Amino acid sequence: xxxxxxxxxxxxxxxxxxxxxxxxxxxxxxxxxxxxxxxxxxxxxxxxxxxxxxxxxxxxxxxxxxxxxxxxxxxxxxxxxxxxxxxxxxxxxxxxxxxxxxxxxxxxxxxxxxxxxxxxxxxxxxxxxxxxxxxxxxxxxxxxxxxxxxxxxxxxxxxxxxxxxxxxxxxxxxxxxxxxxxxxxxxxxxxxxxxxxxxxxxxxxxxxxxxxxxxxxxxxxxxxxxxxxxxxxxxxxxxxxxxxxxxxxxxxxxxxxxxxxxxx
Numbered sequence: 001x002x003x004x005x006x007x008x009x010x011x012x013x014x015x016x017x018x019x020x021x022x023x024x025x026x027x028x029x030x031x032x033x034x035x036x037x038x039x040x041x042x043x044x045x046x047x048x049x050x051x052x053x054x055x056x057x058x059x060x061x062x063x064x065x066x067x068x069x070x071x072x073x074x075x076x077x078x079x080x081x082x083x084x085x086x087x088x089x090x091x092x093x094x095x096x097x098x099x100x101x102x103x104x105x106x107x108x109x110x111x112x113x114x115x116x117x118x119x120x121x122x123x124x125x126x127x128x129x130x131x132x133x134x135x136x137x138x139x140x141x142x143x144x145x146x147x148x149x150x151x152x153x154x155x156x157x158x159x160x161x162x163x164x165x166x167x168x169x170x171x172x173x174x175x176x177x178x179x180x181x182x183x184x185x186x187x188x189x190x191x192x193x194x195x196x197x198x199x200x201x202x203x204x205x206x207x208x209x210x211x212x213x214x215x216x217x218x219x220x221x222x223x224x225x226x227x228x229x230x231x232x233x234x235x236x237x238x239x240x241x242x243x244x245x246x247x248x249x250x251x252x253x254x255x256x257x258x259x260x261x262x263x264x
Contacts, residue, residue: 001256003259004053004225006054006199007226007229008227010036025147033230045233053079054082054225057072058085058115060087070103081262083106083137084136086110086131088124093127097127109139110138111140113154118154125166132167138170140159142155155181163193175201176196176198177213190213196222198236223253223261224236224240224253241254
């Protein structure tokens with residue numbers, strides 16, 4: 001089974017305009033590989049042999065909470081598993097996390113750049129702690145984002161602060177722990193209790209560094225991901241399979257680890 005742990009889709013009526021807007025914000029440097037719809041994602045999954053995709057919605061203003069989370073629940077199927085979304089610094093975060101749990105969503109996606117917060121802010125540590133206590137998985141954008149200017153709000157050092165502050169639970173730092181910050185990933189995150197996803201992606205990581213991170217962090221804590229529509233899951237999977245890794249490690253990264261975390 002191949003599970004793409006990091007994808008994005010939008011309601012049909014806004015998908016095209018959203019893709020166009022996001023593409024313009026990043027200067028069209030990552031051409032979209034789907035039209036941003038659920039149907040578009042399912043089509044490329046069929047074409048590319050992806051069994052399950054995990055959708056990662058992002059809330060950019062508090063008023064979107066109910067709409068986005070109820071829509072996220074509505075698209076879940078045997079092929080799509082959607083996380084929920086939460087806006088930072090809401091005093092009602094416990095009630096909102098409870099609502100996400102009631103919807104049956106398995107996790108929460110955060111994006112510190114689009115949501116304008118430092119990932120290790122003390123208030124957010126309380127949010128994470130409560131969400132983790134409810135059994136939710138937390139997935140964060142990590143590191144460089146072409147739509148924003150440095151310094152970025154989600155560094156490997158900050159994720160280390162989060163890991164040290166939490167008492168267990170599943171936390172995932174996307175883009176191998178911090179896009180374009182992989183030296184710091186090796187310094188601060190490798191060997192700690194955090195999962196790293198491979199989104200945006202294997203064509204960017206220095207091969208020897210990626211292999212070193214997998215070896216030293218453990219293949220059991222690496223999750224295959226594409227960040228679709230901004231990356232091609234088929235080419236990402238092909239690159240992973242071409243690397244000098246044990247078959248059991250490749251299988252774990254491509255889907256076994258995700259199956260364990262998601263209970264599927």
